[in-house]
Amino acid sequence: MLGNSKLECLFLRIALALCILISCLSFGNAGITSTFIRSEWPSIDMPLDNDVFAIPKGHNAPQQVHITQGDYEGKAVIVSWVTSDDPGHNSVHYGTSDENYEFTAEGTVTNYTFYKYKSGYIHHCHVGDLKYNTKYYYKIGSGDSARKFWFQTPPKIDPDASYKFGIIGDLGQTFNSLSTLQHYMKSGGQTVLFLGDLSYADRYQFNDVGLRWDSWGRFAEQSAAYQPWIWSAGNHEIEYMPYMGEVEPFKSYIHRYLTPYLASKSSSPLWYAIRRASAHIIVLSAYSPFVKYTPQWHWLREELGRVDREKTPWLIVLMHVPIYNSNEAHFQEGESMQSVFESWFVKYRVDVVFAGHVHAYERSYRISSIHYNVSGDHHTIPDKSAPVYITVGDGGNQEGLAGRFKDPQPEYSAFREASYGHSTLEIKNRTHAFYHWNRNDDGKKVATDEFILHNQYWGRNHRRRKLKKHIQMVIDEDMNS
Numbered sequence: 001m002l003g004n005s006k007l008e009c010l011f012l013r014i015a016l017a018l019c020i021l022i023s024c025l026s027f028g029n030a031g032i033t034s035t036f037i038r039s040e041w042p043s044i045d046m047p048l049d050n051d052v053f054a055i056p057k058g059h060n061a062p063q064q065v066h067i068t069q070g071d072y073e074g075k076a077v078i079v080s081w082v083t084s085d086d087p088g089h090n091s092v093h094y095g096t097s098d099e100n101y102e103f104t105a106e107g108t109v110t111n112y113t114f115y116k117y118k119s120g121y122i123h124h125c126h127v128g129d130l131k132y133n134t135k136y137y138y139k140i141g142s143g144d145s146a147r148k149f150w151f152q153t154p155p156k157i158d159p160d161a162s163y164k165f166g167i168i169g170d171l172g173q174t175f176n177s178l179s180t181l182q183h184y185m186k187s188g189g190q191t192v193l194f195l196g197d198l199s200y201a202d203r204y205q206f207n208d209v210g211l212r213w214d215s216w217g218r219f220a221e222q223s224a225a226y227q228p229w230i231w232s233a234g235n236h237e238i239e240y241m242p243y244m245g246e247v248e249p250f251k252s253y254i255h256r257y258l259t260p261y262l263a264s265k266s267s268s269p270l271w272y273a274i275r276r277a278s279a280h281i282i283v284l285s286a287y288s289p290f291v292k293y294t295p296q297w298h299w300l301r302e303e304l305g306r307v308d309r310e311k312t313p314w315l316i317v318l319m320h321v322p323i324y325n326s327n328e329a330h331f332q333e334g335e336s337m338q339s340v341f342e343s344w345f346v347k348y349r350v351d352v353v354f355a356g357h358v359h360a361y362e363r364s365y366r367i368s369s370i371h372y373n374v375s376g377d378h379h380t381i382p383d384k385s386a387p388v389y390i391t392v393g394d395g396g397n398q399e400g401l402a403g404r405f406k407d408p409q410p411e412y413s414a415f416r417e418a419s420y421g422h423s424t425l426e427i428k429n430r431t432h433a434f435y436h437w438n439r440n441d442d443g444k445k446v447a448t449d450e451f452i453l454h455n456q457y458w459g460r461n462h463r464r465r466k467l468k469k470h471i472q473m474v475i476d477e478d479m480n481s
Helices: 001-025 175-185 206-222 249-258 294-307 333-349 461-480
Strands: 064-071 079-085 091-095 103-106 106-111 122-127 133-139 147-152 162-166 191-194 272-276 281-284 316-317 350-353 361-368 386-394 413-417 421-427 432-441 444-454
Touching: 064 147, 079 133, 079 206, 091 122, 103 122, 122 361, 162 175, 162 206, 162 386, 175 206, 175 421, 175 432, 191 316, 281 294, 281 444, 294 333, 333 361, 361 444, 386 421, 413 444
Parallel strands: 162 191, 281 316, 316 350, 350 386
Antiparallel strands: 064 079, 079 122, 091 103, 091 133, 106 122, 133 147, 162 421, 272 281, 361 386, 361 413, 421 432, 432 444
16 A cells, blocks of 8 residues: 555655646746846927927928828838818829829818817828839928838738738837837838827817828838838827817828728728738727627628638737736736637637737737636636747837836746837748847847747648648649749
8 A cells, every 4th residue: 555655645746746837838047037227218299399290391391201001912101191271182193103293183172170179181191003023202391391201012912921020019209219210220121110199189188189290190100101100009099089070080190190991891990901922911900899790890700701821821919908918917808809809819829919008018829718718817828839928118208118028927928028129020931930039238139039930821730731742832833844
């Protein structure tokens, strides 16, 4: 009997050791909470007389120029700008040479009021039927006030199309915001995936709200006029201000920043989808109804069914409020959306979910709570079918950094740090992408957190075998040609 007891005890110890080992392997390396502390600029907005807010020279010169994708497939852009004095010309002249603008597209013009502020004339022009992988030059305005810009269209939709996305959230218009934007512009990113909270104009009152939307538009133009920014809305875009008589949610944002929502059969500009290069990108709205049977719920269910991983293997979701967050700031605010959509993210094997809102950086392992049919950190387990969740809410706005993380660090959290920065996701082919989080450190771009992201669709065993067969066929064709 004594021998049997010792044997049982030995088996229990071995089983316990195996459980611990499997747990460690499932979550990867132990999570890291960075202790790096940087001396950032004060979290106050830059003064309006700063050069980055300068109004372009010339009467009624176009300002606040920005572009976004204008269709579902990446063959169109929406060019937007503001004229302050009168509507002026509403056309975009464009072509493949900066000396010959051989095409013209006509746009629309609108404006709005917010309290006693009256916006400038806001122009939106859809430029379509573009060729893939082509540099286009465009001109807006007329005479001495005309301004010239350019943009590059993406490669055609293809599973092995390489492409580099930038990820920025909660940017604002402080000196820290400027540092983030300038560092991103040196990264080689080709399109920004923006995670909500643009101008933080709602931190102002009365006419200053509109003025700070104008200043942010001029600030962002240095990047947004030359490459698409894929917009999503955050809580600072709601601008519910009944004391000023303003109760229409997202009024300023919707007037100024168009999205191609109709191209993806969405009923709202706040949620939509696009395909670009080898990625299928879904934008969700955390501040619009999303529970079962609502328009956003119906739309997402249908959109996920339209995803074709054979053509766009990379499935990326953007939202403002993070589902997994171990920061004291906004803790568990994403649980309601998690309870509705997380099971779909796992079912459709979403590769990565990017969120903002929390003014810090955090990356998770692949985890889910769906096996317990409840949300909450204490039910979270490793799940190879789940996305990686990444919070990039550290753009630099005037509310400052969220420096208080939960202690101890949850097992699902791989890396977290309260510093300003941006991320890049460089898709190499259908199977691998390189991810970097870049801290804005003393004027230098520093890659602080980085890893190789393996595609959820093509990483499965039978599809790897299918891919090897496809590659061998291509090699055989080349050898026989």
